[in-house]
Amino acid sequence: MSILDVTLEKLAVEIPGATEILYRFKLDYKQHHSLPLRDAITEYRADKQSVIEEFERLEIRGKIRPDFSQYSEKDLVLYIVTHYHNVHRKQLPELIRLASTVEKEWGHDPLCPVGLSQCIRNILEDTLAHMDKEEKTLFPMIIQSNWDMAANCMAIFQFEHGEHVRSLKKLQRSAHNFQLPTNACSHWKALYMGLQAFITTMRDHIHLEDTTLFARMPDYLSLSSRS
Template identity: 35%
Template sequence: MNPTLLERPGLAQPDASKHNLLEQSLGQLACDIPGASRVFHEFNLDFCCGGQKTLRDAALGKGLDPVQIAEALHLLQDSAARQHDWRDEPSEQLIAHILTRYHARHREQLPELIRLACRVEQVHGARNTCPNGLADHLRDMQQELEGHMLKEEQVLFPMLQQGLGRRAAPPIHVLRLEHEQHGEALEKLLVLTDHITPPADACNTWRALYRGLSEFRDDLMQHIHLENNVLFVNALNA
């Protein structure tokens, strides 16, 4: 039998503590370990829409060494300060946080990002490094995200605030599917922007655009993570 990836030469073998991390889901690790989401961003692992995958499966699916990632998380367990654990809070408080920290913020971010993308494409569209099509893609994301957030604000969140968690299963199913679509849109954004990496000679507008895109991506992934892996789970298990 051929050796598994973990058994191949050059890949470290896990000790017991790291092995335990390998078998936990990305969503669980993002909840448990302060700074885990930063590690997942570094390795381009989807802890929000793909949060149900184990660390081992997610890493192997990307051709990465899962033990290397587990080691980085293991160090965070020992050194990072405690983060706010929303799993311990009432759904009303988490919903309030999502509305102010993410819904309101996305509504501020996207119009400015679209403006900057239009400017970059207008001025630098002839360059092969220009993210042509980015402005239109961001407009599509804005439209889809606005419709999604309105469903949450007008349908799901009122149900959860009334204690109707289990009866909210149908809208939660729809919103999870839409989260997957948001994840696919983020993947396309990375393709258009060379993983949000500006060329060495990029102008200030181009760099400001990519800084904003990086912040938006991080915010949207954390937003989806809190809903998929905390809010929805708590509601269905109530």
């Protein structure tokens, strides 16, 4: 089945990242949930090729990661920025939007994750600050093989990685372990699917940096064992 034949609701609740694309192209998946993407593009006069290309990028993002042993430090850094940093910069604002909508519309429900949007905002702030520091300080050092200076920074970034993992656990608790009511709307379903996708992506991101990128530093293992 072509992506164009899938309904807006199915895209929103089953494909991580789809809601951000639908929202950006003003394809209202709540009002026209049963409308196939092809018809929605026509109805809302969206650019068909641009929409298809955005969904193709999502598909490529979800494929198995390459063999990083063949990557240079520069290529590995570029992969991290492209597949994780830039993705988080899109994921989190969209999750805040969805969480705010759910809190506003479902605040009366016992399962409503009241306060979740603020929890995500806090994660966004911490994540952006962390990624900006990596891109402006640590990554250039690694690319230039300036390992002495990089070693002084790695302990700080690894500590922050641990803080991020703790934040992810708090995020899951704030979302009631993603327990949905039987009458949950498409926004709520998309929110919890998106949160789970974000947590998976963030954990993969941290794991890649800690076990692959940082391991490029000479004597990294011996240094890690002493820390």
